Amino acid sequence: MNWHPHTISLLGIAALAAPITSQAKIYVSIEQAQVLLLPNQLLTQSPILISKGLQEKLRLASSIRHPFQGDRIWKAKDGSWFVVDEVVGKHEMIQYAVALSPRGTILGIEILEYVESYGYEVANPAWRKQFIGKQVNDPIKLNQDIQNIGGATLSCKHLTDGVKRVVMLYELALKEQSSKTK
Amino acid sequence: MRRCRPLLGTFVEIVIKDQMEAFHTELISEAFASIELVQKLMGFHQHQSELSKMNHAAHLRPIQIHPWTAQVLLAAKDIHHHSRGLFDCGIGHRLIAAGLLPQHLFLEQIHFGGLADLEFLEPHLIYSRRPIRLDLGGIAKGFAVDQAVQILQSGGIAGGAVNAGGDLRVFGDAAETIFLRDPEGRRPPIDIGKLQNGAIATSGLYFARRDSCFPSHIINPTANSLEQIHHEFLGSYSVLAQECIYADALTKVFILSENAHHACFDHFKAKAIRIPA
Numbered sequence: 001m002n003w004h005p006h007t008i009s010l011l012g013i014a015a016l017a018a019p020i021t022s023q024a025k026i027y028v029s030i031e032q033a034q035v036l037l038l039p040n041q042l043l044t045q046s047p048i049l050i051s052k053g054l055q056e057k058l059r060l061a062s063s064i065r066h067p068f069q070g071d072r073i074w075k076a077k078d079g080s081w082f083v084v085d086e087v088v089g090k091h092e093m094i095q096y097a098v099a100l101s102p103r104g105t106i107l108g109i110e111i112l113e114y115v116e117s118y119g120y121e122v123a124n125p126a127w128r129k130q131f132i133g134k135q136v137n138d139p140i141k142l143n144q145d146i147q148n149i150g151g152a153t154l155s156c157k158h159l160t161d162g163v164k165r166v167v168m169l170y171e172l173a174l175k176e177q178s179s180k181t182k
Numbered sequence: 183m184r185r186c187r188p189l190l191g192t193f194v195e196i197v198i199k200d201q202m203e204a205f206h207t208e209l210i211s212e213a214f215a216s217i218e219l220v221q222k223l224m225g226f227h228q229h230q231s232e233l234s235k236m237n238h239a240a241h242l243r244p245i246q247i248h249p250w251t252a253q254v255l256l257a258a259k260d261i262h263h264h265s266r267g268l269f270d271c272g273i274g275h276r277l278i279a280a281g282l283l284p285q286h287l288f289l290e291q292i293h294f295g296g297l298a299d300l301e302f303l304e305p306h307l308i309y310s311r312r313p314i315r316l317d318l319g320g321i322a323k324g325f326a327v328d329q330a331v332q333i334l335q336s337g338g339i340a341g342g343a344v345n346a347g348g349d350l351r352v353f354g355d356a357a358e359t360i361f362l363r364d365p366e367g368r369r370p371p372i373d374i375g376k377l378q379n380g381a382i383a384t385s386g387l388y389f390a391r392r393d394s395c396f397p398s399h400i401i402n403p404t405a406n407s408l409e410q411i412h413h414e415f416l417g418s419y420s421v422l423a424q425e426c427i428y429a430d431a432l433t434k435v436f437i438l439s440e441n442a443h444h445a446c447f448d449h450f451k452a453k454a455i456r457i458p459a
Contacts, residue, residue, distance in 0.1 A: 002377070150360060
């Protein structure tokens, strides 16, 4: 181990009020995640219209309030599914992809993008709003210089709620279509 | 290439820096799979895990364990010894009582033992003199990071990093700038310096305080009274070491001893850093 401490920053930590700043980590693109989670599969984008009733059922099952967008769903030839969704909390935004087998089993989860916010006013809805309804090819430009971040363990519970929502989407809307493709 | 998956109850990030990185997709998946295996063997939440089997029956009969579980337990016993009992992962029952861990079994009025009661009969065969509730949460996370790094390195990756929710290890020729989260969450991460071929782990209560209202998950194994069991503290405590398993386990020693120069840090060639609140 070779360690060179940065003494100035270690000493200069004053607890001052700071404006909201965000830190983004971009991992893989949707296309890369498709290859990682469903290798050698031909995928076709299969958007579905999310009715009010379905939206409400998804909310109840996952306790995620922001609406699910039905345009980020892909279907594989064998009936598997690839769904992109995001969870937006007070302090973070996580965009992720879930692959489901034709029978609805989770084949894998890949994080596409992770954004964390700092500052006093993080509960401010403005921070969250910028992510809602974000387009696939329109990533928000944020500071991406900081790479190796340590600190107390961050729970992935919010993401678990998001995955629950995707599994529920399968049960309520995708399941019936899985059999049709065969 | 940079990938991230939810594992071990947190976000696990694997970064490789290699000119041939497009050819190493399989290797990264293998590294993630090794972390999944650690979760399957040593997860408290999985009641089919080896850990759950040990907690259920190690005091009744000898239990055969996977070489990885044996490796983690041996390291745990070593750190337990050198920290004079400040590190003890035999505190699962305390976390269950506080609602911090799930209860799979009926907890009668049992007098639970600690790590010191666990004995190796053979290299992969253990027995406990008293009922135990081991929680390998932190130390297994550090070990999982080490295993993933080993897979990447033996696969020929020149450099990179594995970060399991703050348990971070970097490898390769380049020294990497390491940032730590501000414990108060007000400011962007703090640049603490450069690390080459080493690990850092951090403990803090700030996310726990922000997201829930449970008592502290840092348990004092040497507590004499009920009030001392859940150790409350501010700021963050980090330990740097060659391997992540030691970095993670030693953060507990740092927090409980409040001593950045505890004798066992020298023994494990570790350095301690505290970020005040």
